Amino acid sequence: xxxxxxxxxxxxxxxxxxxxxxxxxxxxxxxxxxxxxxxxxxxxxxxxxxxxxxxxxxxxxxxxxxxxxxxxxxxxxxxxxxxxxxxxxxxxxxxxxxxxxxxxxxxxxxxxxxxxxxxxxxxxxxxxxxxxxxxxxxxxxxxxxxxxxxxxxxxxxxxxxxxxxxxxxxxxxxxxxxxxxxxxxxxxxxxxxxxxxxxxxxxxxxxxxxxxxxxxxxxxxxxxxxxxxxxxxxxxxxxxxxxxxxxxxxxxxxxx
Numbered sequence: 158x159x160x161x162x163x164x165x166x167x168x169x170x171x172x173x174x175x176x177x178x179x180x181x182x183x184x185x186x187x188x189x190x191x192x193x194x195x196x197x198x199x200x201x202x203x204x205x206x207x208x209x210x211x212x213x214x215x216x217x218x219x220x221x222x223x224x225x226x227x228x229x230x231x232x233x234x235x236x237x238x239x240x241x242x243x244x245x246x247x248x249x250x251x252x253x254x255x256x257x258x259x260x261x262x263x264x265x266x267x268x269x270x271x272x273x274x275x276x277x278x279x280x281x282x283x284x285x286x287x288x289x290x291x292x293x294x295x296x297x298x299x300x301x302x303x304x305x306x307x308x309x310x311x312x313x314x315x316x317x318x319x320x321x322x323x324x325x326x327x328x329x330x331x332x333x334x335x336x337x338x339x340x341x342x343x344x345x346x347x348x349x350x351x352x353x354x355x356x357x358x359x360x361x362x363x364x365x366x367x368x369x370x371x372x373x374x375x376x377x378x379x380x381x382x383x384x385x386x387x388x389x390x391x392x393x394x395x396x397x398x399x400x401x402x403x404x405x406x407x408x409x410x411x412x413x
Contacts, residue, residue, distance in 0.1 A: 165237055182211070211243075274413070356383050384404050
C-alpha cells in the first residue's frame with residue numbers, strides 16, 4: 158500500500174493509510190511506535206472486512222514529519238493532525254482507538270470535538286500526566302545526553318551503557334523535543350470527555366493500572382466503561398489481540 162500524506166499544522170506531513178470499508182475506525186499508536194504496529198499485531202486484517210480502518214503516524218514518528226523544535230509538538234498540533242486526517246478521508250465521524258500516547262491524544266480529542274462516535278482508551282490515565290518529577294528528571298537527562306551527542310561528547314558522560322547505546326542509535330534530540338513539549342499539555346479528567354469511552358488497562362500495567370484504580374470511581378461516575386485485563390502488561394494491551402477484542406469489539410459495535 159502506498160502511504161498517503163496530509164499537510165497539517167506547522168506544514169508537517171502526516172502519514173496515514175486507509176483499509177477496508179464500513180464505519181470509520183481510527184487507530185493511533187504510542188509515543189515511540191508507528192502506525193505499522195496495528196498491522197503487525199493483526200488488527201488491520203481483523204477489522205478491514207467490516208470497517209474503514211485508518212492508521213496514522215503521530216507527528217515525529219514513522220513517516221510523518223519530525224523536527225527538534227518542542228513548539229511543533231503542542232497539544233493543538235496533535236489534535237489538528239487527527240482532524241486533518243479525518244478531513245482527508247472525508248470522514249465526518251469515527252470510532253477512535255488509541256494506545257499509550259495515542260490514548261492520551263484520544264482523551265484530549267474527546268473533550269473538544271463532536272466527531273468521535275466513541276473512544277477506546279488503552280493504557281493511559283487522567284489528570285496531569287507529564288508533570289510528575291520522575292518524568293521531568295528523565296526529560297532533563299535526555300536533554301543533557303542530546304547536547305553531549307551534538308557536541309561529540311557522548312562517550313565522556315556518566316550514563317548507563319544501555320542508555321548510551323540507545324542515544325547512539327536513535328534521534329535523541331527528537332525524543333527530548335517531544336517529551337519536553339508534552340509537559341505543558343493541560344490535564345484531562347474523566348468528566349471532561351464528551352463521547353462514550355472504554356478505558357482499559359492490564360493488571361501488569363505498572364503505574365498506569367495503579368493510577369486508574371484510584372480514578373475508577375471518577376471514571377464510572379462520568380458514565381465511562383472501565384476494564385482491567387488480568388495478566389496483561391502495557392504492550393499486551395494491543396498485542397494480545399483475541400483477549401482484547403473480546404472487550405473492545407462489543408463496545409465498538411454498540412456505538413456504530
